Amino acid sequence: MKCFFAFKDKFKNKGGSRSAPELQSKSKSDSSAVKRGTKSSSSLPSPRSIQELYKEREQKLRVFTYNELREATNGFNRLLKIGEGGFGSVYKGTIKPSDGQGVPIVVAIKKLNTKGLQGHKEFLAEVQFLGVVNHPNLVKLLGYCSIDGERGIQRLLVYEFMPNRSLEAHLFNRASPTLPWKTRLDILLGAAEGLAYLHGGLDVQVIYRDFKSSNVLLDEDFKAKLSDFGLAREGPQGDHTHVSTAVVGTYGYAAPEYVETGHLTIHSDIWSFGVVLYEILTGRRVLERNRPTVEQKLLEWVKQFPADSGRFSMIIDPKLRNQYPIAAARKIAKLADSCLNKNAKDRPAMSQVVKSLKEATQMSETTAGTSSSSSSGSKSFQRKPK
Numbered sequence: 001m002k003c004f005f006a007f008k009d010k011f012k013n014k015g016g017s018r019s020a021p022e023l024q025s026k027s028k029s030d031s032s033a034v035k036r037g038t039k040s041s042s043s044l045p046s047p048r049s050i051q052e053l054y055k056e057r058e059q060k061l062r063v064f065t066y067n068e069l070r071e072a073t074n075g076f077n078r079l080l081k082i083g084e085g086g087f088g089s090v091y092k093g094t095i096k097p098s099d100g101q102g103v104p105i106v107v108a109i110k111k112l113n114t115k116g117l118q119g120h121k122e123f124l125a126e127v128q129f130l131g132v133v134n135h136p137n138l139v140k141l142l143g144y145c146s147i148d149g150e151r152g153i154q155r156l157l158v159y160e161f162m163p164n165r166s167l168e169a170h171l172f173n174r175a176s177p178t179l180p181w182k183t184r185l186d187i188l189l190g191a192a193e194g195l196a197y198l199h200g201g202l203d204v205q206v207i208y209r210d211f212k213s214s215n216v217l218l219d220e221d222f223k224a225k226l227s228d229f230g231l232a233r234e235g236p237q238g239d240h241t242h243v244s245t246a247v248v249g250t251y252g253y254a255a256p257e258y259v260e261t262g263h264l265t266i267h268s269d270i271w272s273f274g275v276v277l278y279e280i281l282t283g284r285r286v287l288e289r290n291r292p293t294v295e296q297k298l299l300e301w302v303k304q305f306p307a308d309s310g311r312f313s314m315i316i317d318p319k320l321r322n323q324y325p326i327a328a329a330r331k332i333a334k335l336a337d338s339c340l341n342k343n344a345k346d347r348p349a350m351s352q353v354v355k356s357l358k359e360a361t362q363m364s365e366t367t368a369g370t371s372s373s374s375s376s377g378s379k380s381f382q383r384k385p386k
């Protein structure tokens with residue numbers, strides 16, 4: 001499912017050639033509730049901005065020439081194309097190490113659409129946020145290419161390659177082998193830890209704004225890493241309760257209060273996390289138009305099967321073939337319900353979500369061998385796919 005954009009962003013800085021992305025202040029549409037330097041009532045010093053942090057760390061990112069990346073992808077060969085999103089196409093490529101020595105490195109190269117609705121602002125956000133963050137559950141940005149030349153505009157991003165693609169590909173693609181219960185929990189926990197770090201582990205609070213199964217990438221061990229920071233924003237500062245923004249994100253995942261008001265808070269990310277919790281439990285997308293009307297909207301459909309009811313197991317992904325502990329599944333559904341609380345402030349913090357997921361993991365380990373309420377399920381757990 002692609003991002004939606006309620007506004008159009010034009011490319012800036014026409015003409016001239018530049019290799020490093022310019023650090024700009026926020027656009028007007030995105031900043032109304034955030035006043036940098038505003039002190040809170042407790043007179044705490046203002047946290048440093050992402051831009052300040054980025055200036056300290058930017059030297060870590062490699063600046064590529066367009067030719068280097070064209071060569072790395074064999075001329076952006078379509079056989080090397082591994083995905084396509086709202087921002088552009090992603091290619092598998094091979095680059096030389098920065099010192100030119102040693103074995104080539106396999107990377108993912110995202111070539112942004114330069115004619116689409118999205119543009120420079122999302123590119124800058126991606127470079128700045130990923131240039132600053134550092135966590136095992138966030139994808140690593142190795143470098144970028146940014147050219148505004150006479151021959152046109154080019155924006156490319158170079159990431160560590162994630163061999164197991166995205167959670168979306170594994171959950172919904174019929175050709176993919178079933179993700180076992182334990183792997184699902186590990187992925188959720190990794191993604192939750194990445195999000196908890198963004199919300200509370202940096203000098204500045206980061207609202208991710210695009211949490212969805214296609215942005216949870218999987219490494220060779222199926223460890224989850226969040227990708228796509230083009231829509232990320234710094235959280236509100238001082239006495240401000242929210243950041244006012246144009247409404248952007250992905251249909252189905254965005255929190256209702258954010259869609260209605262444009263007021264962005266970390267609670268919006270928690271809602272999106274709740275949506276993915278139900279996707280993982282059910283193996284269904286948040287919106288499936290090819291189903292009977294009552295089943296099309298995942299969040300509406302699951303309401304008929306409350307976590308405490310006898311009917312609950314009917315919503316669990318049939319691909320799991322009853323190979324999951326029902327108590328842990330109920331716990332995940334209850335956690336999802338709390339994340340999907342209409343009242344944003346009553347949603348749990350990501351640190352609490354991490355705690356609940358660890359408890360569900362423990363329950364799954366201690367009850368390993370039990371299956372769902374159905375007596376027909378076999379008693380063992382599948383191993384992680386290799």
Ligand SMILES: Nc1ncnc2c1ncn2[C@@H]1O[C@H](COP(=O)(O)OP(=O)(O)OP(=O)(O)O)[C@@H](O)[C@H]1O
Nearest residue numbers: 002003083084085086087090108159161162166214
């Ligand atoms: N670092 C990476 N390593 C391996 N595959 C990747 C990597 N980054 C992206 N991909 C693949 O490319 C696909 C497209 O990614 P992209 O972020 O462009 O779009 P999306 O997340 O599907 O949608 P949107 O642009 O709306 O967020 C991903 O789903 C994933 O399969």
Ligand SMILES: [Mg+2]
Nearest residue numbers: 085214215228
């Ligand atoms: Mg993505």
